[in-house]
Amino acid sequence: MSRSRFKLTKKKSFYFAIFAVFCYIFFRVEVAVLTPMFSESQLFFKRYLLRTPGCSLPLYDSYHWTVGLSLSEDVPYERSCSVQEPNILAQHFGRIFINASALRRLYNVSQLDTTCYYREVLRNESAREPDNTPMLGPRVPLELGDRLNAEYVQVTCEAHGKSLFKEYFLLPQSKPLATNDTEANGAKPPRNERAMSVLILGVDSTSRMNFHRHMVKTGRYLEAELNAFEFIALNKVEDNTFPNLIPLLTGMSGSEAESVYTRYGKFDPLPLIWNKYKLNGYTTLYMEEWPYTGIFVYSTFPGLMKVPTDYYPTSILRMMDDENLQKKKCMGSRLKTKVLIDYLADVLKLNHERPMFSFVWLTYLTHDNVNGLQLLDDSLELFLRELATYGVLKNTALLFMSDHGLRMGSMSMTEIGRYENKNPFCFLALPKRFLADNPVAAAHLEVNQRRLTTNYDLHATLIALSEWPKFVPNSTDKGLSLFGPIPPERTCADASIPRHFCACLDASRSVNDPKVSLHFALHAVDYVNALAKLHFQESCVVWQLGSVDRASILGRSADDAVQLRVQITTVPEAVFEVYGTLGTLSLSVKSVDLVLRLDKYANQTTCLPRSRWQKICMCKSYLLSRSSTTRETLSLRLGFW
Known part of the structure; x- marks a missing residue:
């Protein structure tokens, strides 16, 4: 009986493996072939989420088959924490307590045998980068159950001369109210009880x-x-x-x-x-x-x-x-x-x-x-x-x-x-x-739920709230307060949204001539390689064009150049989305305006210093560490040949 069950289990495992491989191949075909085939049609949506004179947004099925595999991705985070050693200490209203039974079970010591200390975690104000340079204060004996005046602490406990564990706590402390002293420096005390x-x-x-x-x-x-x-x-x-x-917090653009x-x-x-x-x-x-x-x-x-x-x-x-x-x-x-x-x-x-x-x-x-x-x-x-x-x-x-x-x-x-x-x-x-108290603002909010908005508008809204109960929903350089009218004719250009990032449906269409998309894609790969060499010298692999997955014409510029969006897969494997312009007569590339990386790459760039340009690179050392890659393929991909 057990042998037949074993055979049945093996057969199920085999069929499951075949099914998993089929799902993977199906997804890759969908991304590389089926999606581009249908991308310019309305097969993916039949209605509109928003339809104003200035912007139309599609109403997609949240569980459409094209995103099914992504939505089945595992989420291991909570499991990875639950298997860690349980917390021995807990805090309640600024007091730290110990779980005596967990202490006995895990460390075989009693609470009486255990001594704990705390050290404040401080910001090193004299460091060149204080935000990146934490420091510890002096070690102080911790009386369990007593209220601590320290705000952020590291707690260590030991028994019989041996260190047991270390934990961190964030303990909320009251802050002084603004006083006349601070008012002299520009701060005001709270104006009235209606401040929100x-x-x-x-x-x-x-x-x-x-x-x-x-x-x-x-x-x-x-x-x-x-x-x-x-x-x-x-x-x-x-x-x-x-x-x-940055637009939300300052009203300015990132470049500003x-x-x-x-x-x-x-x-x-x-x-x-x-x-x-x-x-x-x-x-x-x-x-x-x-x-x-x-x-x-x-x-x-x-x-x-x-x-x-x-x-x-x-x-x-x-x-x-x-x-x-x-x-x-x-x-x-x-x-x-x-x-x-x-x-x-x-x-x-x-x-x-x-x-x-x-x-x-x-x-x-x-x-x-x-x-x-x-x-x-x-x-x-x-x-x-x-x-x-x-x-x-x-x-x-x-x-x-x-x-x-x-x-x-x-x-x-x-x-x-x-x-x-x-x-x-x-x-x-x-x-x-x-x-x-503000029925007009409430009416505008109701309508503006269905208007094209940005973080510039949210910033203008926050400015208005900061003056409450004096309430004037003024606009800013780039934003309109949500408490005031936002016109239905508003377009991405009106709202300071670059075309590359505009979610509104446009009149884009597929590139019919494969020579056009191939020419631009090859130039895009050369451009990314040049950027990688400029920023990281010889640390990065040399990309080669693997495939052009999709290419769309977004429009034409004043000099009749074609504005393109092209998604490419490279060798070694990475996926880029590239925006730029191409001359219509000579197929000369006018510019590459934006390069986005669509695949996950954090583990491929550990050889690099901190930089916004990591997205254009795959470390040679990463590729060398992949045992499945042959010596000949490595030589080609690393640019040795």
């Missing part, structure tokens, strides 16, 4: 469609309980996080912010939105979950020179990542993201009687995995319910949003994925009294 708190809660790389796939409970709570406005046509304005969040950095050698002079709130007497918080890829350490930038806000846990988050990059998503057996959500809730409850501005950006679970978002649904719904129960949301404007959709991986190589990348989710929930 503002919470910007961001989840990285999350499209509107993916939010509705995975955040069912949170979405239902936002709509049914908080009556949130959903801005379905929020369009990103640039490629990645930095140039999309870089010009400020070039002039002053730091980002501190930027008109960051929390400074405006701080001048109006607000307590402020700024927290990015992933300090290595933070807004102001993007590329080779050094971070901020001065502490920007009252609550700023960058140093402890950086130290935790420095210590164990392989387990950066975990704090012991818990997901770090969930720990930080709990910390945020504690800070907001601690400050619920004073006006507070908070900017929080969560990254780990969603940056690389289209399905990681599902791990946040329960936690964020509970977070919102907890704040509502405590009364925090009665006087808080909640802006819940993302910067863009998923930019890399198999999803981004599909038509639907390319659209999702440009259309991040965005909700705005406002206190009932605000809407009752």
Whole structure:
């Protein structure tokens, strides 16, 4: 009997393997062949999500077969944390307690035999890059159960002269209110009890469609309980996080912010939105979950020179990542993201009687995995319910949003994925009294849910909120406040959205002449190779054109040159999307305007220094380490021949 079961199991395994191979081949054929065949038709959508004179957005099926394989991708993060050693310590209202039974079970020692110490995690203000240089304060004996006055701490415990474990804690502490002393420096005390708190809660790389796939409970709570406005046509304005969040935080473009950095050698002079709130007497918080890829350490930038806000846990988050990059998503057996959500809730409850501005950006679970978002649904719904129960949301404007959709991986190589990348989710929930006091603004919000909007508009909206109850929804250089009218005729050009990133349906059509797309694709590969050599000398492989996966004509320029978008696969394997112009008569390439990398490449660029140009490279050392590559193929791909 057991032998027959064994044979049956082997047969099932064999059939499962055949099925898995078939699914993989089917997906590759879909990406390389079927999707381009149908990309210029309306087979993928039959209705419109938005249809105004200025912009039409397609209504796609969120579970269309072309994205099916991507949506089956595993999400191992929570499992990888749960198998870690459980946390021995826990904190509650600034007090740290020990789990005596877990201590006995794991370390075979009693609480009486255990001595614990804490050290403050500090920002090294004398360092060249304070944001990137955490430091520890002196070691202090920890009395378990006593309230600590330290804000960010590292705790170590030992028994019988042997070190047992190390844990980190974020302990919310009250901050001093603005006083006459600070008023002399420009800050004002809170103007009146009607001042409204503002919470910007961001989840990285999350499209509107993916939010509705995975955040069912949170979405239902936002709509049914908080009556949130959903801005379905929020369009990103640039490629990645930095140039999309700079417009939100400053009203400036990413390139304008870089010009400020070039002039002053730091980002501190930027008109960051929390400074405006701080001048109006607000307590402020700024927290990015992933300090290595933070807004102001993007590329080779050094971070901020001065502490920007009252609550700023960058140093402890950086130290935790420095210590164990392989387990950066975990704090012991818990997901770090969930720990930080709990910390945020504690800070907001601690400050619920004073006006507070908070900017929080969560990254780990969603940056690389289209399905990681599902791990946040329960936690964020509970977070919102907890704040509502405590009364925090009665006087808080909640802006819940993302910067863009998923930019890399198999999803981004599909038509639907390319659209999702440009259309991040965005909700705005406002206190009932605000809407009752401002019926005209409420009416505009209702209409503007179905208007083309950007982070420039969100910035103008935040400026208006900072002056509440004095309320004037003025526009800025590039943005229109959501509290005022946004014209239905608005186009991407009107909204300062480059054509490359515009989600609105255009009149693009497939390139009929393969010579045109091939000519441009070959030039694009040469261009990427030249860029790689310019920035990284001889560290990168030499790309060769593998295939032209799709090519579209976007329009014509004033001199009758053709504007193209071409997706190519190279050898060694990488996937690029390239935008540029091509002369119609001589097929001379006028320019390459933008190069995007669609496949995941982080593990291929570890030989490189921190740089925005990593996307154009695959390290030669990475290719050499792949044991399946033959010597001859290596020589060809590395450019030795």
